[in-house]
Amino acid sequence: MKTKLTGRIVLPNDPEYPRARINYNLNLSKFPGAIVFCQNETDIVNALKWVRENNVPFRVRSGRHSYENFSLLNRGLVIDTSDMDQISVNVNDRTASIQAGSNLGHVYTTLWDYSMAIPGGTEFSVGLSGLTLGGGFGMLSRIFGLTCDNLISLRIAIPKGEKGAQIVEASKEKNSDLYWACCGGGGGNFGIVTQFKFRVHPISTVSIFTVEWDWEQLEEAFQAWQDWAPFTDPKLTSQIELHAKCKNLIIAEGQYIGSSDKLKKLIRPLVKHTKPRKIEINNVPFIKAVEHFNDPSGNIPSLFKRSGSFIYEALPPKAICIMKQFLAKAPNEEASIWQQSLGGAVKDISPKETAYYHRNAIIAQEYLTKWTKEVEARENIKWTEELRVALKPFIKGDYVNWPDLFIKKWPESYYGENFNRLRKVKSEVDPHNVFRFKQSIPPFDFSEGYFLS
Structure with missing residues (x-):
């Protein structure tokens, strides 16, 4: 007997379809033939059996944030788990x-x-x-x-x-x-x-900080941040965002598990040789810190392009100058370069102990831009990709959760020396390459050309 789809099934002619099919990157819009919102494990098993029995292409989706919309496809089935949130x-x-x-x-x-x-x-x-x-x-x-x-x-x-x-x-x-x-x-x-x-x-209360500089202080502010953020007390994690020149904003923020008095001392190396226009430190319940760092605009579907990389050694002045030059000619005020400090407990685990390879990176770096009119896509995408290429001599790899189809050697970029072991696991778990999409991990019996199609 053939397996039947179970769960909450949404088809193209259903009123909820337009909302159900949308992912957060509107630049790569696609139109699935059906979306099944699974309610339990049985629905998931039935969906996986159904696509295999009927030879229907499919994707798996949860939060809808795949930068390249790998969790969407045209015509096939989207297996969505977002209704399962207990x-x-x-x-x-x-x-x-x-x-x-x-x-x-x-x-x-x-x-x-x-x-x-x-x-x-x-x-x-x-x-x-x-x-x-x-x-x-x-x-x-x-x-x-x-x-x-x-x-x-x-x-x-x-x-x-x-x-x-x-x-x-x-x-x-x-x-x-x-x-x-x-x-x-x-x-x-x-x-x-x-x-x-x-x-x-x-966890109970934490201390958070915000430091802002005028855009012209980009070099001084970033230099101070990168020399300090990955190496300070591991109870302190921080980020910095370098905005487009027209926005006139360089902003560093962070969270420390400890008192605000101790945090004031910890951030001194960040501010003592720069001229911030704003310094703010607060001790708040952890949930308030979480709300503070949540960017509401990042939760709204939009037209965007993002890519990323890891920094293993502090960027030299030449690389910082490149970032400033690109931000000076950014396509719009929404363009930025974002970095987060790593090290600490992330580095305590060796690169091969888990599939996540970039343990020794000191900073994760992301390139972001978004736009409002479809005709602006080419300019924004070009800016992002040219920025990534210009910084290539100073960075390594990319984070698999920031996928970029322009990265040709993506297996090495995402997975480093762990890629062969990942292919071995894939060969054991999914030898027929059932789970595949652009930049998916192939089993050993499938050629590169096959899994990239």
């Missing part, structure tokens, strides 16, 4: 079981009810699944590690035989290679996660 917390064990459709806003607010937290990103609508599977860093990373470093186990639907599907559990003790691959190997490569189990951390 969370249960075990305070005694300091663990949380979180369904794969949960977004970060829901995770943070639910865990806060128990005075707990996990390290994660800052935009509330980002899906926990994609974040975790790609690694995941944010304002708790330097003290608690990546999101995936706090993952105890997961349940995941994978292919079975020629047409089937099954749910398996993966942890350090069980299906350990698959677990390793899911800690930084990227979403949509191996299966459909249904549930995570995380180690959570007690």
Whole structure:
């Protein structure tokens, strides 16, 4: 008997279809033939069986934030887990079981009810699944590690035989290679996660800071930040954003697990040789800090292009000058370069211990621009790509959660020396290459040309 789709199914002629099909990057709009919003593991297994039995192309989606819209496709089926967002917390064990459709806003607010937290990103609508599977860093990373470093186990639907599907559990003790691959190997490569189990951390109040400079101080401000941010107290994680010249704003922000008095001392190296126009430090409940760092505009679908890289050694003056030159001729005031400090607990784990390879990077760097009219796309995309190429001599790789189709040697860029092991896991878990998209990890029996199509 043929498998039937179950769950909440949305078709192109349904009133909710326009909203259901939208991802956050409107620049790469696509029109699936159907979207199934799974309500439980059975719906996920049925969907995976159905696409295999009917030879229908598909994508897996949770938070809708795939920069290149890898979680969307034309005509085929989107298997969406966002309706699965239940969370249960075990305070005694300091663990949380979180369904794969949960977004970060829901995770943070639910865990806060128990005075707990996990390290994660800052935009509330980002899906926990994609974040975790790609690694995941944010304002708790330097003290608690990546999101995936706090993952105890997961349940995941994978292919079975020629047409089937099954749910398996993966942890350090069980299906350990698959677990390793899911800690930084990227979403949509191996299966459909249904549930995570995380180690959570007690948290109460934190101290946050904001420092602003005029744009003309870009060199001095960035130099001070990069010399300080990756090497200061690991309880302090920070970010800096270099905005387009027309916006006249360089802004650094950060979060410290400790008192505001101690934070004032810790940020002295950042401000003592520069001339900030604003310095603000506050001690707040953790949930207020989370709300502070959440960028509401990042949760609204828009036309954008983003790319990224890692910084392993402090950028020399020449590279900083390149950034300033590009920001001086940015296509609009929304263009910026964003960096977050790494090191600390992120670096305490070796590059091969998890699939997330860039452990020794000191800074994660992202290039961002967005626009309002479709005719502006070419100019903005060109600016982003030319910036990335211009900085190439000074940076390494890219973060798999910031995918960029212009990166030709993406296996090395995202995964470094871990790519071959990831292909080995793929060959064992998904030998028929059921889960595939542009820049997906191929099993060994498939040629590069095949999996890139």
